Amino acid sequence: MKGLAITNKGIEKEAALEIKELIKCKTSIKESVVLFEFSKYEDLFTLCYKGQSFAKVIFLFDFFEFNGKKSLIENINKIKISEWADKKGTFRVSCKRVGSHDFSSQEIEDEIGKLIDLKCDLINPDVIFYVYIYNNMCYLGIDFSGFDLSKRDYRIFAMPSSLKATIAYALTRISGYKDGVLLDPFCGSGEIPIEAAMFKSNFPVNYYNKQKFAFLKLKKNKKFNFDKFFKAIDSKIKKDKTKINCFDYQQRNVKTAEKNSKIAGVHKLLNFSRQDTEFLELKFKKNVDVIVTQPPAISKYSNKKDIEKIYNEFFYQAEYILKKNGKIVLISEHPEELKKYAEKYKFKIVDERSVFSGKKEFKVLVINK
Numbered sequence: 438m439k440g441l442a443i444t445n446k447g448i449e450k451e452a453a454l455e456i457k458e459l460i461k462c463k464t465s466i467k468e469s470v471v472l473f474e475f476s477k478y479e480d481l482f483t484l485c486y487k488g489q490s491f492a493k494v495i496f497l498f499d500f501f502e503f504n505g506k507k508s509l510i511e512n513i514n515k516i517k518i519s520e521w522a523d524k525k526g527t528f529r530v531s532c533k534r535v536g537s538h539d540f541s542s543q544e545i546e547d548e549i550g551k552l553i554d555l556k557c558d559l560i561n562p563d564v565i566f567y568v569y570i571y572n573n574m575c576y577l578g579i580d581f582s583g584f585d586l587s588k589r590d591y592r593i594f595a596m597p598s599s600l601k602a603t604i605a606y607a608l609t610r611i612s613g614y615k616d617g618v619l620l621d622p623f624c625g626s627g628e629i630p631i632e633a634a635m636f637k638s639n640f641p642v643n644y645y646n647k648q649k650f651a652f653l654k655l656k657k658n659k660k661f662n663f664d665k666f667f668k669a670i671d672s673k674i675k676k677d678k679t680k681i682n683c684f685d686y687q688q689r690n691v692k693t694a695e696k697n698s699k700i701a702g703v704h705k706l707l708n709f710s711r712q713d714t715e716f717l718e719l720k721f722k723k724n725v726d727v728i729v730t731q732p733p734a735i736s737k738y739s740n741k742k743d744i745e746k747i748y749n750e751f752f753y754q755a756e757y758i759l760k761k762n763g764k765i766v767l768i769s770e771h772p773e774e775l776k777k778y779a780e781k782y783k784f785k786i787v788d789e790r791s792v793f794s795g796k797k798e799f800k801v802l803v804i805n806k
Contacts, residue, residue: 591701612727634681
């Protein structure tokens with residue numbers, strides 16, 4: 438059987454790695470998605486419950502390339518979806534479209550709806566047929582998640598600059614973090630440390646969403662023991678305090694991150710501190726394994742000289758607190774100044790990539806000494 442995970446453009450490798458770790462399967466990557474093979478529906482349940490790097494988990498009927506609306510509809514009509522049409526059940530068709538097309542999402546939802554001999558229920562359907570159209574690629578299947586997995590309930594106290602949680606998680610994986618000391622010195626609303634703590638402790642990202650999943654309502658899954666399934670995963674949660682440090686030079690940010698981490702259920706695993714950048718060496722003595730962070734940005738709302746001073750202090754301090762083979766992972770919309778100060782202190786940029794949150798493009802820098 439085939440599955441599909443929809444993720445952010447630029448973090449497909451990290452999503453594929455997570456899928457392999459969670460369900461031990463073969464994967465292949467296309468832009469903004471990971472395709473994978475699975476042997477049992479329980480694999481999809483696991484990805485929905487624990488996956489941190491994607492927005493949707495789909496039981497995939499098929500995918501194809503198309504050229505215009507006519508081509509798209511012709512290909513859709515070739516796909517057999519009747520086996521999922523329980524005559525007594527209800528359905529909804531949802532379409533997410535990325536790119537420029539000669540049709541609307543509503544048109545595609547209507548076309549697929551004509552193929553399904555069920556009663557339509559837009560509010561609380563038994564099965565959700567999902568269409569993901571990305572430029573000239575179309576993916577069609579059953580939505581096993583039922584809601585946007587990339588949205589976190591803990592992000593109550595967010596900021597305009599807050600990272601999407603899927604990207605925050607991916608930054609942790611890009612750093613190679615598995616154990617040891619992780620530092621986020623500009624934690625903001627706390628997404629990076631929170632996602633790192635969930636990963637490190639095996640804490641399911643949807644621990645508080647057990648009753649929301651679409652897969653609970655699918656006829657094929659009615660006899661499955663979901664209580665036993667959730668308990669088996671929850672039994673592997675580690676409650677030991679981590680060495681993940683949630684720091685910021687603004688007290689309000691530290692408090693915001695702490696509040697969000699409490700909602701997430703991982704606040705006892707993290708270390709919180711208001712810490713000026715120039716005093717990081719007083720907290721750490723060459724024992725930081727990775728620094729993963731989103732530094733404050735130079736913008737029309739900030740004082741450029743103040744931000745440059747923070748960048749200078751950050752890399753100066755990084756020399757003293759990082760282990761010999763330590764790594765820095767930074768994300769920024771405009772990384773030019775960060776590169777300048779990294780070079781000033783003889784740090785090497787070993788990788789640079791683009792990551793997208795919707796249409797917004799970020800640059801991710803991987804830096805070694």
